[in-house]
Amino acid sequence: MEARYIIHSPSEKPESNDFKALLSKCLSKWYLFVLGLILCFGLAYFYIMYATPKYRIGSTILLKSDEKGNGISSNVSDYIDLDIISAGKNIDDEIEVLKSKTLMKRVLTELSLQTSFFKDGYFKKEEIYGKAIHIKVYIFSLDSAAYEEELTFSKLNNKQFTLGDSYGVSTYNFGDTLNTSYGKFKIVRNPQISGGTFPRKLYFNFNSIELTADKYNQDLIVEPVNNKANVIRITLIEAVPQKGKDIINKLIEVYNKEALEDKNLVAANSMQFVDERLKDLTLELSNIEKNVENYKRQNKISDINSQTRLYLESASENNKKLAEWGVQIDVLESIERYLAKPGNQNKLVPSTLSIEDPTLLELISKFNELQLERNQVLRTASQSNFIVLTLDERLSGLRSDILENLSNIKRSLVITRDNLASRSGNFNSKIQQVPLLERELVDISRQQETKQELYLYLLKQREEAALTLAANVSNARIIDPALVELEPVEPKSNMIFLLAAFLGLGLPFSFIYLSSLLNNKVQQVGDIEEITATPILGEIAHNAGKDSLVVREHSRTAISEHFRYILSNLKAIKNTGSEVIVVTSSMSGEGKTFFSLNLAASLVMTGKKVLLMEFDLRNPKLLQALGLSFQEGISDYINTSDQVSIHEYIHPTGIDENLFVIGAGAIPSNPTKMMMSEKIRDLIIDLRSFFDYVIIDTAPVGQVADAFNLAPYIDLAIYLARVNYTYKEQLKLANDVYENKKFNNMKIVLNDVKVGNKYGYGYGYGYSN
DSSP states (O other): OOOBOOOBOGGGOOOOOHHHHHHHHHHHTHHHHHHHHHHHHHHHHHHHHHSOOBEEEEEEEEEOOOOTTTTSOHHHHTTOOOOOOOOOOOHHHHHHHHTOHHHHHHHHHHTTTTEEEEEEOSSSEEEEOGGGOOEEEEEEEEOGGGGGOOEEEEEOSSSEEEEEETTEEEEEETTOEEEETTEEEEEEEOTTOOSSOOOSOEEEEEOOHHHHHHHHHHHOEEEESOTTSOEEEEEEEESSHHHHHHHHHHHHHHHHHHHHHHHHHHHHHHHHHHHHHHHHHHHHHHHHHHHHHHHHHHHTOOSOOGGGHHHHHHHHHHHHHHHHHHHHHHHHHHHHHHHHSGGGTTSOOOOOTTOOOHHHHHHHHHHHHHHHHHHHHHTTSOTTOHHHHHHHHHHHHHHHHHHHHHHHHHHHHHHHHHHHHHHHHHHHHHTTTSOHHHHHHHHHHHHHHHHHHHHHHHHHHHHHHHHHHHHOOOSEEEEEEEEEOSSOSBSOHHHHHHHHHHHHHHHHHHHHHHHHHHOOBOOSHHHHHHHOOOOEEEEEEOOOSSOSOOOOTTOOSHHHHHHHHHHHHHHHHOOSSOEEEEEEESSTTSSHHHHHHHHHHHHHTTTOOEEEEEEOSSSOOHHHHHTOOOSOOHHHHHHOOSOOOGGGGOEEOSSOTTEEEEOOOSOOSOHHHHHTOTHHHHHHHHHHTTOSEEEEEEOOTTTOOGGGGGGGGOSEEEEEEETTTSBGGGHHHHHHHHHTTSSSSEEEEEEEEOTTOTTTOSSSTTOBO
């Protein structure tokens, strides 16, 4: 495969390929990526080993509707008619109840989670729970300082143990009450564990129920499964799976328990009221029955005279109605007394029993609803809370309305009763002929009948309330108990290793990219093309050795090949006759002397006669690179007034018979003035006739303008830039020189390119196959 070198003109300059250059640089620094991957994977491994795995525990429950008679057979529910408040469940309200702090505190208290236990693990302390704990700690009282203590437990024997805290280590007996500055508690052996190996050392600390409840409420997720079902999913992320399961199961249990307590509150209050009335009625009824018995015994009365039966039946019917109204008035008076009683201020109003006034029923229903809401709020708030005060104010207004309504109903009933009593008087007048004893017996029997009817009615209502109380069921039915997912949700090993791979590759890449972005020195040919339109003659590989002369016969090194391709490009642009080439750069150290020497060596290998001129009169280095030392040179030739030939200052280099050199000579006091001498023109014209190539090593034009004085006499100017040495800003000078034609036929050579860089080696820059 043959390579063909291309010299780029401004119109032919290739487009910059920054991504390929960056990729090439990354490939050259592959070891950074390997180290990054090893480091990041190692850190990821140790993080996974050290991190505490956490599991997702979940449960689902079904919220039941609070329908009246739920769970009761149809024939029973037909005659139950108590005014107990019932309504369908609002799923959002129940979610808030499940997430309430009060409920979680009760859960933690019932599970005795005021203490956390740990044991030594491979990398860290591991929390243990339940039957894995061989001791139990019973807490009597704790100070706030207890939450900052970490206690160390060590078993000595079956009776004794040591306990270490911030105050030291002490020995105690199992079951002793420990009175410390931060709390009072005792430690006993766990009665649920009879065997197994007792851990050598245990650690435990006390938890604040308040703070622990806040933590679990933040971690607890309570959400509906979907919008069409009354099903709630409860999820908790916990490091100890059994602990998480117990918390969720206990949360559902406590939630159902409190819901039942709320449901039973109204029925229980009604039963209490009925029991109190039955107690009084039993005593009254017993006294009336004794009076009847005594009256008949004393007056020897056994039956009612048949002559008065017709009048008595009519009177009895009237009295029956009178008794019914009396019952209702008595019930109203009982409710009035109940409401007026100081101890019942914050209790629910009992059933209105036989009173069927819709206004009264509605007022009592609203009153009971507010009482239940007030009790619910008091679980998490104080008596002085704004919501509680507002509810108290509304309850006070409703109580007044109920009392007023009771008074109105009672007045209406009294009027009706009075009318019936008046009619009863009419009947009594008709039976005045009945013997006095018989009439008195009727009065006593009427009282007995009234009390007996009221007693039987209240007894029936009590049984119905008891049946309702027994029939109440929990709010929620567990669909799935708390279950633990097999795979931990934290840490996610796949994600962590994926992130480690990303960082292991991304950090070195970012470092290389940023270093390239922030580097203001020339790195590749593309940097030159972005700044200047000057044609690029070629590039020179990095010289790893110390020898200044690298181009030799039969040498096949990369740097030798680069000089050969540059030489082929020079032949492509060579004018007729001899060539004068000046070599310059932006500053010292960019390799002008090295390039000049090896370019000359390349030319003589083709049979050309070449002269090297050390024209850097300020800081000459050419002779030093050749290992030569001549006292006189160019400056001496220019300064002499005698007709001395320049050939007297030309010396062989010893490298090749066709390679000669002229030294700079003595360093002049005013190099600028000397560079403007007319003898330089004669000097170069004279040398053209003897040599095929004259290569002039000059001072850098970025520091002094000496080389520009040679511009009228040269055929080609080679401007050197060095990788990672020449500043990009300095290339603007090269662009200015090119565009303003300060040198005839100017080209750029990039020096010190690292082998292996796509832009640095491939048989020279810009080759094609």
